Amino acid sequence: MAADQSPDPRRWWALGALAVALLALGLDVTILNVALPTLAVDLEASTGELQWFANAYTLVLAAGLLPAGLLGDKFGTKKLLIGAMALFGAASVACAYAGTAELLIAARALLGVGAAFLIPLSMSVLTVLFPGKERAKAIAVWSAAMAVGIPLGPVVGGWLLDNFWWGSVFLVNLPFVAVGVVLLAWLLPDVPGRRGQRIDYVGIVLSVAGLAALTYGLVEAGEQGWGSVEALLPIFAGLAVLAAFVAWLRRVRYPLVELSLFRSAGFTWGAVLATVASFALMGAMFVLPQFFQAVGGTDALETGLRLLPVVGGLIVGVPIADRLRAAFGAKVVVAAGFVIMAAGLALGTTTEVSDGYGFVAVWVSVIGIGLGFTLPPSMDVAMGALRSERSGVGSGMLQAMRQVGGTLGVAILGTVLAASYRAGVDTAGIPAKAAAAVEDTAAAGVSVADQLGSPVLLTSVREAFVGGMTSTLWVCAGVAVVGAVLTLAFLPPRPEDVGEAESEYDYVAG
Secondary structure (H helix, E strand, O other), X not given: OOOOOOOOOOHHHXXXXXXXXXXXXXXXXXXXXXXXXXXXXXXXXXXHHHHHHHHHHHHHHHHHHHHHHHHHHHHOHHHHHHHHHHHHHHHHHHHHOOOOHHHHHHHHHHHHHHHHHHHHHHHHHXXXXXXXXXXXXHHHHHHHHHHHHHHHHHHHHHHHHHHOOOOHHHHOHHHHHHHHHHHHHHHOOOOOOOOOOOOOHHHHHXXXXXXXXXXXXXXXXXXXXXXXXXXXXXXXXXXXXXXXXXXXXXXXXXXXXXXXXXXXXXXXXXXXXXXXXXXXXXXXXXXXXXXXXXXXXXXXXXXXXXXXXXXXHHXXXXXXXXXXXXXXXXXXXXXXXXXXXXXXXXXXXXXXOOOOHHHHHHHHHHHHHHHHHHHXXXXXXXXXXOOHHHHHHHHHHHHHHHHHHHHHHHHHHHHHHHHHHHHHOOOOOOOHHHHHHHHHOHHHHHHHHHHHOOHHHHHHHHHHHHHHHHHHHHHHHHXXXXXXXXXXXXXXXXXXXXXXXXXXXXXXXX
């Protein structure tokens, strides 16, 4: 934004409209998981089709982030954001009334297209609407809106499934979509694009193919194992295509992504550290629902309610971090956040089967506070390196890194959890088929123990799962410590645009 332009007076109301719209995205991340058992029966879906209900969305989202950001830069964000919201709503209706598993997979992919536009374009708007020092607060609101829906998904989904048919878990998006479209049309300023900007079609094809293949391989690694052909082949193919993508960017005149962006320490390390924070958070979000259900015996609704301390901690952490950041800078605050996250994760490793929910809520809240210290400031530092006319594709790159990092986190942490659980569970004396089911997942182990009426097996399953959770949380704590070290070594103390503005002020004042 030019220096002679005052900030748009409607910007905070527009941010509120974006927050309402983004709640639908957060809900959709977890609400589907609650409906999978019902979908397996009503749509006669196989295990592979159940996996694709989630994977179709994930793959399209990861692959579409960069092209969506580019189109926002070229044609302007307002119309595309409103169009993406409308598409998300239409795809939600298609999901709700899909009569077959194949139709639901296609509708979920369409939902991923809408999300691929909403995420980077909503973030790029923040760069344009909010001056440097205000942007930190705006990103905190944006992050909280995305995060709030995640634990609410099981809560809302469980209630809907108890009272309505399975399609209601998708139709719940419509009120958020309708309110979001109306408010965005009214409040969001028209941010013009650059119509003359060239489109790098080869770069788009390479980035889409590479990110889709890599994401698919990582998903398969989490489900089939790292040594499976189904995982290794797409992972290596995706990496090869992404290497070709980077080589193409070096030689083309108008690249999809300007590699010079990565010469900025703010963008590079802000993006890396936001990805690291997301990876560490994945540990808690991956194991906690299984812990509550397999060990605590909770249903989906109760599980969602027990995840709310993550958001509570985030909401508490963000304003504290914002005040500290003004005094100490982003470097110190983000590093402190990683230390807090590591402490919460390490505290979680002491959890026992007999511990009540109160203890778990404490360390989960600590993780949320650490997330509030790390994620918004690191993303703000990354966004501070973007020119407004390239904020869309820059936001797409940032979110693509986080998406791949999160998928990688689930794959790695799933492997750690499964290996530790299988090593700890005792299946001696039960039939081979039942033993295989017990070793597959803790949820299956609990079910088999109930069917056999074996309290000994039930105890073994629960203790083995807690042992696997301990290993998983230690890995995440180690990642958080690495994040703290990287922050202190490489992250600039403040975003580049804020630093430049302060330097100009000091020069004028002097």
